Amino acid sequence: MLSIKNLHARAGDNEILRGIDLEVKGGEVHAIMGPNGSGKSTLAHVLAGREAFEVTSGRILYQGKDLLAMSPEERAWAGLFLAFQYPVEIPGVSNMYFLRTALNALRKSRGQEEMDAMDFLALVKEKSKVVHMDRELLNRPVNEGFSGGEKKRNEIFQMAVLDPTLAVLDETDSGLDIDALRVVAEGVNALRGKDRAIILVTHYQRLLEYIVPDHVHVLSGGRIVKSGGKELALELEKKGYAWIDEEARRALTVGS
């Protein structure tokens, strides 16, 4: 589904991604872990098409198409979804209106008819249950005045409604209490399926107790320095990131 080859990206003069290689197949859940500043969030944003990051080399194929040639909205139309670490507040635009506009934009891009108001309400009702989303929040402006947990929940709610093929969750777990974490995990697990893939970007192993990944990758210094199964996450939890950095540094020295 997703194939990242030797991806380099920078913000201004600062090179952040220094050669990422990653293969994600349908049905898989990948966890990308790593210390702060390792480039995890940058990778998530590059996947979604954030223009603030410049891809200097490498390529990304998504469902056989050149992802980097697509605009952010085209990526969404193709089924890609990014759950933001810091969801944006948009005063003056109601959550419901925003979501309906987004859903209909997706449907239109796929040659489907716009969803009418009644069907949309029914869908919202169903999906808001999944994430235990307070109905009152739906009519408020997008994320405005939401608590941190409410914002994250809203991301998962949007994901449930928009029903993506590839979901990238950027530190959706950070700052969440255990109840909210369970809700997020339920939302993600509900999405799992053989034709979908999920990339979880996270700093902590905690989320992986609820969403069991097929693969775990450790990002450090803009590269994936270690990959493994779910047990790698436990090892990281025990030993911290320092040993990875040490290992990576040694590998780098040997390599150069």
Added chain:
Amino acid sequence: MTGTAPAGVQSDAHLSRFTAFLKERKEREPAWLRRLREEGMARFAERGYPTSRDEEWKSTSVAPLARTSFGPAPELAPADAPRSGAAPVFALDDQDAIRLVFVNGRFQPGLSRQDRLPEGVTLSSLAAVLANEPGVLEDILDDSMRPAGHVFAALNDAFLEDGAFLSIPEGKVVEAPIHLVHLTRAGGGPAVVHPRTVIRAGKGSQATVTELHAGDGTEPVLTNAVTQICLADGAVLSHTKVVEEADGAFHVGFMPVRQGRESNFSSVSLTLGGGLVRLDPHVLLEGEGAECTLDGLYMAGGRRHVDNHTVVDHLRPRTGSRQLYKGILDGASRGVFYGRVLVRPDAQKINANQTNKNLILSGEALASSTPQLEIHADDVQCRHGSTFGQLDDDMLFYLRSRGISRDAARSVLTYAFASEILARVRVPGLRHALERRLFPEAAA
């Protein structure tokens, strides 16, 4: 160089036209009206069109207007009346409303509708009042609220012919909105109209009035409007003005407002069309406890120029004013906000708030903002401020990442900025018609 010099050739055109205009009316108009006209013409002749040397006009050049020689607007058959502008189109179809329609400055009874007018309320064409019972207007038309620099109001005095006269008796509540629709189209050269609206809201009365201006055609039209409003004690009046003139049109609107004790005046002005638009609401809070709200939205693109020039004069204690003007500027347009709040000596316990926010959508658009407070009392609460900003990149990316196209995302965010003002339009049908016109994608 003195103020008289720039009057120039085109001012002379007004002068020479005035002589013929006056002669034509000599027999049938009362002496006081003739005097009003002559004094108006004299004030205009003395100063001519304003220049950048006039403090009140330094950000708005009327040169394109001053270069144009305007003649009287041609008569148009009602069937040929322009049907342009979302607001007039709505008002002409509004089954619940009361409306007066003016085409090229002349009242059109066939397009108007007054059957829902409550008993005791007077609403008629100004021309009819001037013809049948001019005495009613003698002390009203000249309310002496003529800032020295506003020569356009003086020109309106000189040339006024028609418009609306609305008088609401004490205690009367007019439920249905009253639409005053002005449609223009020049023919055979640039044309000018001088509509005059007179609103008298009696003690404790209530009404909602809209004043809608639109036009079409390629030849320039100058609409030089004066809307004079008087609220007696306890009166509540909501006034919405929508300017949707053609691209090449000029619109100058002077709106003097006097407010009695505990009266409440709320004004929403939406400037959505016209090459050069200048609006001057001028509110005198003359009675203790009077309050006014002035809100405005101006949207411009191309080379259009919009200037909102407000004055609120707190003459008495416990008066309040709130102003929120929002500008959305695209292309190489110019938006000017100049707001002056005066608090007179001994006018204590005043609350005054004045805000201007600008959304700049292009690198060539320019906004200027001059909120001013002049306070001569000590127990007052006054605040003012202006902001200038662009569409937020984080918000745009967030919307696009959900599949909303770039253009639609820009429209959604622009609508979010504008909706605060649009929400204050009191007539829901009118508000929806404007939202659909301005933000077809966002306001679905």
